[in-house]
Amino acid sequence: MNTVNQKSKLTDLLAQSNIWKNLSVAELVEKVLQRGEGSLTATGAVRAETGRYTGRSPQDKFIVEDEVSKDLVDWGSVNQPISEEIFEGLYAKVLKYLKEKNELFEFKGFAGSDEKFRLPLQVINEYAWHNLFARQLFIRPTEDELDNHETAFTVVSAPSFKADPMVDGTKSEAFILVSFKHRIVLIGGTEYAGEIKKSIFSVMNYLLPQQDVLPMHCSANVGQEGDVALFFGLSGTGKTTLSADPNRRLIGDDEHAWSNNGVFNIEGGCYAKCINLTREKEPQIYDAIRFGSVLENVKVDPDTRHPNYDDTSLTENTRAAYPIQNIDNIVQPSLAGHPNTIIFLTADAFGVLPPISKLTKEQAMYHFLSGYTSKLAGTERGVTSPEATFSTCFGSPFLPLHASTYAEMLGEKIDQFNANVFLVNTGWTGGPYGEGHRMKLSHTRAMIQAALEGELNNSEIAKDPIFGLTVPTHCPGVPDSVLIPKSTWEDKEQYEEKAQELAMKFHDNFNKFDGLSEAIRNAGPTYKK
Numbered sequence: 001m002n003t004v005n006q007k008s009k010l011t012d013l014l015a016q017s018n019i020w021k022n023l024s025v026a027e028l029v030e031k032v033l034q035r036g037e038g039s040l041t042a043t044g045a046v047r048a049e050t051g052r053y054t055g056r057s058p059q060d061k062f063i064v065e066d067e068v069s070k071d072l073v074d075w076g077s078v079n080q081p082i083s084e085e086i087f088e089g090l091y092a093k094v095l096k097y098l099k100e101k102n103e104l105f106e107f108k109g110f111a112g113s114d115e116k117f118r119l120p121l122q123v124i125n126e127y128a129w130h131n132l133f134a135r136q137l138f139i140r141p142t143e144d145e146l147d148n149h150e151t152a153f154t155v156v157s158a159p160s161f162k163a164d165p166m167v168d169g170t171k172s173e174a175f176i177l178v179s180f181k182h183r184i185v186l187i188g189g190t191e192y193a194g195e196i197k198k199s200i201f202s203v204m205n206y207l208l209p210q211q212d213v214l215p216m217h218c219s220a221n222v223g224q225e226g227d228v229a230l231f232f233g234l235s236g237t238g239k240t241t242l243s244a245d246p247n248r249r250l251i252g253d254d255e256h257a258w259s260n261n262g263v264f265n266i267e268g269g270c271y272a273k274c275i276n277l278t279r280e281k282e283p284q285i286y287d288a289i290r291f292g293s294v295l296e297n298v299k300v301d302p303d304t305r306h307p308n309y310d311d312t313s314l315t316e317n318t319r320a321a322y323p324i325q326n327i328d329n330i331v332q333p334s335l336a337g338h339p340n341t342i343i344f345l346t347a348d349a350f351g352v353l354p355p356i357s358k359l360t361k362e363q364a365m366y367h368f369l370s371g372y373t374s375k376l377a378g379t380e381r382g383v384t385s386p387e388a389t390f391s392t393c394f395g396s397p398f399l400p401l402h403a404s405t406y407a408e409m410l411g412e413k414i415d416q417f418n419a420n421v422f423l424v425n426t427g428w429t430g431g432p433y434g435e436g437h438r439m440k441l442s443h444t445r446a447m448i449q450a451a452l453e454g455e456l457n458n459s460e461i462a463k464d465p466i467f468g469l470t471v472p473t474h475c476p477g478v479p480d481s482v483l484i485p486k487s488t489w490e491d492k493e494q495y496e497e498k499a500q501e502l503a504m505k506f507h508d509n510f511n512k513f514d515g516l517s518e519a520i521r522n523a524g525p526t527y528k529k
Helices: 002-014 025-034 084-099 129-139 142-148 194-211 240-244 281-290 359-371 403-417 439-451 494-511
Strands: 019-021 046-048 062-066 078-083 104-111 119-125 152-159 175-180 185-186 214-217 219-222 229-232 251-253 253-261 261-265 269-273 294-296 321-322 341-347 356-359 372-375 386-389 422-424 459-461 470-472
Touching: 002 084, 002 119, 002 152, 002 372, 025 046, 025 129, 046 129, 062 084, 084 152, 084 175, 084 185, 104 129, 104 194, 119 194, 129 194, 129 269, 129 294, 152 194, 175 194, 185 194, 194 214, 194 253, 194 403, 214 229, 214 403, 219 240, 219 403, 229 261, 240 341, 240 439, 251 253, 251 261, 269 281, 281 321, 341 359, 341 372, 341 439, 356 359, 356 439, 359 403, 359 422, 359 494, 386 494, 422 439, 422 494
Parallel strands: 019 104, 046 294, 062 078, 062 175, 119 152, 152 185, 229 341, 341 422
Antiparallel strands: 104 119, 175 185, 214 253, 219 229, 219 251, 253 261, 269 321, 294 321, 356 422, 356 470, 372 386, 459 470
16 A cells, blocks of 8 residues: 555645534534534533444554554554554545545644654544543644644544444444554544544654653652652543542543653553542533533433433443643643652452552563553442453553563653652452452542652551552551451461452463563462463
8 A cells, every 4th residue: 555645635635625623622622513513511511412422442453564554563353463454444534534524623742742742643533532532632733833733643534424333344334443554543444532542652662662661551640749640541540530639739530641751651641440439529620521522422311411410221331531730730841850659549359459569570571561440349240259360561452562562661661760659459458358348548548648748758568468568557547457468367377368259369370471571470360370
């Protein structure tokens, strides 16, 4: 496939008079309402539904295998290969389809707050509300930046175009195709806007390591003394809650990168879960949802137009997209120095991991690669006991390169910039889920504050005999008895059984990694065979 020809086809499309380019928020809201794509809520946010697809469709995401990607991408069930021929065929069909539309929408902006590493991007949308989403989630250009914008990656999104798997070589009507050679993301058959956001995160996870920059799926904030903290954690671990600290300014809530200059936010907005959202629990998110924000699949009272965040009849994955400037306590621009403290959050439903432990560099790399948390019993039919869930580097769906690439970069940066790394269990204590109880949020906050302020660096420590973790025996604001998990269990034998069970799951998961040093492999838990 000729790259010049593909750029020419795109240029022809964008030369049409029906392309609305870089509309303002107000103009896009008007378009959404005029076109009947969504409705206006009492908060001022636009509300839209995504139809059949209410979340990402990972089985429909592919990377084009060509001479550029072939030897770099870690091919497998996450990074599924697709031929350049299939990509070329679908790309031509989608452009032809879009040419026949009455209106299209283009946004030009950036990914990456550090100008040295930012990616100039272009998003072409069939829907106005998707273009509003892109405007709120990516970094918006100034007038001068827009005048001098040279697109380095393009997202083409045509949700109403549905593929024919038998003809087009896809698995279903939906497709997310990434071509690193042609620098194009092609999306069709799905109205879920998160595909736009996450496809660019995947692109950054491919491009940044080649510039010696570590991309990270984490939140970040900075203290009054300029100290930087990173928070990694899967859904349900408390990442958003714990990184939203009134005494610290937010750098960003989801996607960051760590260069030799420091940490920077990849995005210009936030994509927050809305399920059971209240002002009392999440005041920053609740108050950020106002005019120009986008609500996905949130039910609204037909009379008052107030969102009902407790209603999950469409999906539990209800979302809000808004610019980071809708949060008061932020860093602008969204960059800071090198991390002093790195927090790995896990919600251990087995109730056996310490509430906080300090990690060596090798342990940090081990737990970064593991990305552990628990799926809880009772959340799904048929789940009667906790299920261990592992997501490599806390973001496996978005990692085009081999996992060791990211882990080795993390280890090097921990060494280079002397970052302290802690594993924090926000899950269960005193027994497993159903018998013990959830760690008190006040205790977790006290432990994280102590970690951030360096109060645990010289604390007396104990060694966990199974997980090999270094555990402080005292922490301000936390009872000493809480810090050693075994001491919180009445049945010590049951604790041993559960700890061994989880240790085995860690080992089984880690067996999939190759090419790692023995020091990293030995940094995991021990277990009785």
